Amino acid sequence: MTAQELSWLALWGATALYAIAMVASSIHLARVADAKTQAKALAATATSSADADVSGAQGLTGDSAAGSASGTAGASSAVRVRSKASGIAASTTLVGAVLNGVGVIARGFESGHVPWSTMYEYTITGTWVAVVVFLIVQRKRDVSYLAPGVTGFGTIALGLGMTVLYAQSTGLQPALQSFWLVIHVSIAIIATGIFVVGAVATVLQLWRDYRDSGSAFLQKWTWLEAVPTPAKLEALAFRLHAVGFVLWTFTVMAGAVWAEHAWGRYWGWDPKEVWSFVIWVIYAAYLHARTTQGWAGRRSAYLALIGFVALIMNFTVVNLVFQGLHSYAGV
């Protein structure tokens, strides 16, 4: 098997596993939400009939033990649901990430340079980083509520990458043969991966927030019960965005150093540079909005999402539509 075939197979495998992980983690989330609703109901009703209620909860959560939804504690926060779905989600995400990694590395061997010089390579590497970031955060604390969003993103991004963006690997143009390519682009990809997870947390924050304040439509989404409070999500999203922002700042600066080396000017308002700047400024606005009266919470969350949209734009529309020096990186 050639490196190319290996990369191809591994990435399709990763796509399929991410899809399974997305479904399984969504099911898990729904069960957690059910168990929580149950636990709340339990706490609300008299503790005398606790036994019956617990068995009811077990019935609802199917093949799983309803965890510590014990009627006596009555604390809705203590719900732990371990279901088959969560096991499947965890293992498919992990194996998917491994395959994704194999695919990326094999592509690197195939092309003879770091695998992030075309849109296709950027996509497969960026997706991998996003999932790995999620797994790292997951190790420290339970953020399985982010799993459907992250694996869903992974499925779509990899799927589009394999079908639409795929390009045969070619040698690097002389202008791309630089230490700074490795630095600049790798940090950009890591920042992007982190922003992906941050955006997922922010979307959940907004949904949960609107649901809590009585949005009629979102009441139907009972699974949002399984997601932490808006304030908790905002705290998590902030930490992710903060790391992403520092890395993005570094990306822009390293890009300027590279441009200085390669083109003799550190900044030329090339479309790619304009958009990197726009992204940076929007996230800076987000960081300020967080600490501004009337902007903290929802409005700053919207700014973070606008920043994310700009990030995706930078990588799609700007690459494909606008002409600039960066476009010789190939599509």
Add this chain to the structure above:
Amino acid sequence: MSARLKLDNYAYRDVPRLGVRGWLRWMWRQVTSMRVAVILLILLALASIPGSVLPQWPQNAGDTQAFIDANPFWGPLLDATGFLDVFGSAWFTAIYLLLFASLIGCIVPRVGVYWRELREPVPAAPSRLDRYEPVEVEADSSAESVVDAARRELEGSGPFRWLTHYRVRVDERERKAPDAGRELALSAHKGHVRELGNLVFHLSLIGILLAVAAGSLLTYRGQALIVEGDTFTNAVVAYDSYESGALFSEDDLDPWTLTLESFEAEFGLDGNPLEFTAHAVLTEPGQEPRTVEAQVNRPIQVDGAKIYLQGNGYAPRFTVADGDGNVAFQGAVPFLPQDSVYTSTGVIKVPDVTSGEQLGFKATLLPTEGSSEAGPVSLHPAPGNPVIYLQAYTGDLGLDAGVPQNVYQLDESQLSPVRGDDGNPLLVRMELGETISLPDGLGTVTWEEMPRFAAFDLRRDPTLPWLLVASIGALVGLAMSLFGSRRRLWLVAAVAPPAGRKTTVVTAAAWAPAHDTAVHEDLEALVAQATGTLILVKTPPEDS
């Protein structure tokens, strides 16, 4: 915390007094408020976008002109309103200058506040810790030794303690509750690193702006094309194009010379470029000549300037003899590559003929000739089978008019093509080393050699080191500000043990912003260290 409340002017609720000064002060407060900073940042992002969508004069004048020509209504309108030079437009400038005014108004006072706060003692522990979910443990040691141990732990040691550790204060005071004895109250604050980082970051942004502005005044850049074997001398006249900032004087140019010994170009089998290297000798005044190399990402450094390799191509060397048999032209002529297989075009102008009309030639070079349905084409950029197709003209080259001419173009207005026997304009195919004779005894053309040329872009910007320092400052400051924690820890120990017991009651609590959940681990470690007990601090529930 207090610093921000004092300075974020939204904390001020007073209605502005009327009168010019009152209004000015009110306006200044608006400009320096955080809300305006957010709005200005959003505006800055929005204002940049047209710069990537519409063609821009500084980036691409040709496209911009074409855009204006193609859109007779919108083109001139957008041009007049600055949309075709966004980053030089009045409105873009206004936004970022306002932003920086806001930044200075916001940050400079904070520097003073920060300085004073650093020298003031830490505020005392609150008299009641109930609001902060306190933990309570009993220690076997005395209140003094508990507090001392806690202090040592918090203040830390080593050269970097100011970066990682707490500022601490201890008071002995009356106990409010429950038995009104005395107590030792320790208060520890951390957050000065964060605030310092924030200040360094914002001040560095100002530094970046100043460095960029100074750079545009002090920089110079020029383009030059050197053929293998030729020598370039650094002087304004030697450049093909040259521009400099308002404060740069041409007398500052150092007269070094650069000789291009050889140029190496490597291509893949498919014709993709692999590597370009220019081997050159650089002679600086008063120094030994030294050999240097330029590659696409590796400029040559000289006298504070950098010489970038920007392009390359072939410069065939010709000898043209006129009808009288005298050599009328001899030299290398740079041909500009037109595509990725280096199909190149060039022009030879021969004004100095002994008698008769001036000669001009238009030539197309195919580095590796092959045939296709459409005629001969180049198959590869390397010189595998180089062939030149030449068209000759006679007449007046128009060089005497005194108007500078483009060396890559032939002004055909006063020239007529040399025709062959069939009456059609003559197109001669020639190979390297060949001599062709022109019809009607006009003379001969010999293609002697095919050296390469390298196009260099030289740039000097003395502010680059400053820009780099300011950027690194911004990055470090940003990391300090975002990752530095803002935490308060308090530990209160009753001096006398509760009635009938020998232990010391210790109460401890912590505060940090919502995203900083690790503060509870800090508290746990502190209490364990100070009292020798292992406790389980109640962390707030993870969800809902």
